[in-house]
Amino acid sequence: MPEQMVTVQMLARIDTPLAGEQSRHEHGQLGNVGGATMGELADRIHATGGRTLTHGPLTKVYAFWLSGMSCDGCTISALGATEPSVEELLTGSMPGMPILVLHHYATALESGDHFTHDMVRAERGELDAPFVIIYEGSIADENLTIDGEPWAAEGALPLWQPGEQRRRIATAEWARRLAPGAAAVIAIGTCASWGGIPAAYGNATGSMSMMDFLGRDYRSAYGLPVINVPGCAPLGDNFTETVAMLLLFLNRHGPLPEFDEIGRPAWLLTETVHRHCPRAGWYEEGTFAKEYGEKECLVDVGCWGPVVDCNIVERGASGHMGGCMVAGGVCIGCTMPGFPDRFTPFYKRPPGSRFSTALAKFVGSWTRPLRRLTESERNREIRWTDQVPSGWGMALGKPTLAHRTAEYFYDKIQYFASQRPGRSGPYEKYRSGWVTPAERAYGEDYQVLPADRKRLAGQRRTPQRRGLSPQADGFDVPLETPEETRARHDRRA
Numbered sequence: 448m449p450e451q452m453v454t455v456q457m458l459a460r461i462d463t464p465l466a467g468e469q470s471r472h473e474h475g476q477l478g479n480v481g482g483a484t485m486g487e488l489a490d491r492i493h494a495t496g497g498r499t500l501t502h503g504p505l506t507k508v509y510a511f512w513l514s515g516m517s518c519d520g521c522t523i524s525a526l527g528a529t530e531p532s533v534e535e536l537l538t539g540s541m542p543g544m545p546i547l548v549l550h551h552y553a554t555a556l557e558s559g560d561h562f563t564h565d566m567v568r569a570e571r572g573e574l575d576a577p578f579v580i581i582y583e584g585s586i587a588d589e590n591l592t593i594d595g596e597p598w599a600a601e602g603a604l605p606l607w608q609p610g611e612q613r614r615r616i617a618t619a620e621w622a623r624r625l626a627p628g629a630a631a632v633i634a635i636g637t638c639a640s641w642g643g644i645p646a647a648y649g650n651a652t653g654s655m656s657m658m659d660f661l662g663r664d665y666r667s668a669y670g671l672p673v674i675n676v677p678g679c680a681p682l683g684d685n686f687t688e689t690v691a692m693l694l695l696f697l698n699r700h701g702p703l704p705e706f707d708e709i710g711r712p713a714w715l716l717t718e719t720v721h722r723h724c725p726r727a728g729w730y731e732e733g734t735f736a737k738e739y740g741e742k743e744c745l746v747d748v749g750c751w752g753p754v755v756d757c758n759i760v761e762r763g764a765s766g767h768m769g770g771c772m773v774a775g776g777v778c779i780g781c782t783m784p785g786f787p788d789r790f791t792p793f794y795k796r797p798p799g800s801r802f803s804t805a806l807a808k809f810v811g812s813w814t815r816p817l818r819r820l821t822e823s824e825r826n827r828e829i830r831w832t833d834q835v836p837s838g839w840g841m842a843l844g845k846p847t848l849a850h851r852t853a854e855y856f857y858d859k860i861q862y863f864a865s866q867r868p869g870r871s872g873p874y875e876k877y878r879s880g881w882v883t884p885a886e887r888a889y890g891e892d893y894q895v896l897p898a899d900r901k902r903l904a905g906q907r908r909t910p911q912r913r914g915l916s917p918q919a920d921g922f923d924v925p926l927e928t929p930e931e932t933r934a935r936h937d938r939r940a
Contacts, residue, residue, distance in 0.1 A: 465490055484565065485555055486575070489546040492538060503698040505545040509578035510690075511566055511625060512551040513618040515599045516645035516654050517584025520680035521636035522553065527765045528683030531691050543700040544691060548576070552601065563602035563616075570624045577630040577668070577697060582622060585638040585645040586660045588653030589617045598652050622660065629667050630697055632657060633674045635686055640675035640710075641784040648788055658710065669697070675710040679781035682762055685715050709784065711756070720752035720771075720778050723761040732818070733811020735804060740775060746804055749794040750777035753803070757782040824854050829894045836896060836918060910935060 468487050483491070489507040512522075526533055531541060539546035549555070555562050569578050587598035597617035604616055626632055634657040637643040646654040658665075658673045666672060674693070676686045689712050695701035705713040721727055729735065729744040730753075736743040746753065755778050759770040771778055780790035787793075824846070827835065833845045846854070871881065885893045889903040898919040904911050914926035 463491065463495070465494060482556075484557055484561070485548045485550060486565065488556060489539075489548045492546060503543060503545070503700050505576060505698045507539075507546040507548050507576045508630070508694060508697060509548045509565065509569065509574055509576060510550065510581055511569065511578060511621070512549060512581045512583065513601060513621055514552065515582060515584035515586050515618050515639065516652055517599075517636070517638060519583070521583045521639075521686075522551070524678070524680035524683040524765075525635070525686050526683065528687040529766055530684050531687050533687060536687060536690060536694075541691065543698065544694045545576075545698050547690070547694065560602070560606045563604075564606060566602070566621060566625065567604070567606065569628065572628060578625070578628075579631045579633060579693070580622060580625055580629045581633045581635055582618070582639045582657050583635050585642050585652075585654035586619045586622065586657060587617075587645070588655070589619045591653055592617070619660065622657070626661055626665065627668070630669045631667050631671050631674060631693055632661065632665075633676065633690070633693075634658070634710075635676050636681050637677045637679040637781055637783075637786055640677040641786065643679060644787055671703075673710050674706060674712075677711065677716070677782040677784075678757070678759075679786065681782075682759060682764065684762060684767075685712065685758070688712075688715070715758055716756050716782065718756065718758065718761075720755045720757045720760060723758065724752055724772050725760060726772055730804075730807055731811070732815050733804070733808035734815070735808075745772065745777045746800045747796055748777060749779075749796055751780045751790055751797055752778040753800075754797075755780045755783055820850065820853055821857065823850070824857075830896050832895065834896070910939070 464483065465487070468483060468490075486507065486509065493506045514522075533549075535541055536544075536547040537549055550562065550565060552562070557564075565574070568574050584599065589597055592598055597615055597619075599618045600615040601618050601621060602616050603613040605613065622632075634640045638645055638654075639657050642654055642656045642659065645652060646656070656675075658675070661673060663672075674689065676689050678685065689704065692701065692704040692712075696703050707713045707717055711717070721730070724744075726742070726744045729742075730746060734743045735747040736745050737747065739745075739748060744750070750772070752772060757778070760772050762770075763773075764770045777794060779793050780786045783790070827846075875881065877883070888907070888909045889895075889900050890907065893900065893903070895903070896918060897916040901911065901916050901919040903909075912927045912932065914920060914924045
């Protein structure tokens with residue numbers, strides 16, 4: 448698992464009530480299974496966990512998670528986030544960041560009307576801290592359910608009244624009630640951001656995105672339009688990082704994060720998949736997979752990566768690992784406003800790719816052989832001229848005449864108006880000049896294999912230690928002893 452962000456030690460006592468807690472005095476304690484509200488739990492963490500040393504103007508921020516036409520995949524994705532993790536947000540483990548009081552139907556301590564009560568208080572402006580709305584799933588047109596049950600609902604009003612006097616409240620209605628007073632509205636996932644699959648052609652619910660629902664003139668209580676973190680499902684880290692940056696802004700510990708013209712985090716979702724795809728090099732060389740499971744670029748089998756804004760191959764699907772193209776799948780554009788209708792039929796070659804891939808294949812027909820030629824030469828040490836001393840590739844021998852001719856001209860171009868490797872500058876000079884010990888021993892052409900160096904040493908009468916050139920002498924020749932070395936030096940003296 449990747450390393451978590453910096454945390455502070457958690458010493459909080461969440462089992463001890465604080466003075467002034469009101470939840471125990473409300474109606475129907477059967478719904479208060481934790482003996483406290485999520486807000487009171489945050490207060491306990493803040494009061495007993497050392498958070499008073501790190502917080503700013505805010506100690507907590509409420510977050511009301513509403514679910515519309517959703518598969519709950521965004522919830523699962525957020526739970527898998529690591530930088531920061533949901534746990535770090537909920538416990539205030541990062542310095543300078545207020546505790547996130549999450550009202551999620553699957554994780555809240557409260558249930559029933561106790562769960563709904565804080566949303567009513569938020570609408571009335573009675574909370575003791577700012578709140579944000581996190582909406583998952585597209586927003587159904589509840590005008591279609593005027594004479595029936597809502598498409599998606601959460602809670603019922605009025606609180607603590609007999610059933611015949613109550614009405615289930617659609618999550619779209621909660622969004623309408625809470626949006627004017629919210630510090631921010633965050634649409635998580637493509638369904639909430641752009642409408643997604645529930646808003647595609649043929650849907651029965653008349654669904655739409657949060658931006659469509661609230662309109663272009665909507666601004667939160669802090670002056671923010673709708674914030675969109677798309678993806679089906681979105682990367683959990685994209686969401687929690689955006690929330691963390693927003694919390695720092697609300698707490699006056701950081702600037703307002705940068706968002707693009709349609710409300711996406713600009714530092715995360717303004718580059719195409721293709722630019723960071725591990726298969727992009729194959730595209731450049733004009734080599735494409737013909738079927739799934741092959742390692743080359745997947746555009747010819749239906750990948751939309753070159754025109755889709757997403758960071759999944761750069762950041763990884765979960766735990767900074769995986770991702771569609773990394774795992775062998777094509778990009779179907781799930782982060783884009785036009786998904787799914789403008790990307791169907793899935794797994795069919797995009798029409799525009801026929802022209803671009805044709806150009807890539809033409810250029811690649813010249814690029815590939817030239818690169819392989821250069822790669823082959825750079826895969827050789829400067830001492831490997833006639834043979835390669837590798838037991839793994841016995842067939843690697845002397846380059847062909849065409850190879851050597853091409854490399855000769857390549858070498859001339861490479862070092863044109865440039866300094867070649869070696870010693871020539873005043874600061875590189877030995878006391879005896881620029882001649883290195885290897886050149887003095889073997890001559891200017893000393894960059895050869897040990898067998899050739901042994902031959903050159905014999906021609907130049909340069910002494911060598913016995914047994915230190917196994918390529919030339921073999922391993923049966925005994926190594927020269929220190930006594931023999933000293934005796935040889937004495938004879939030369």
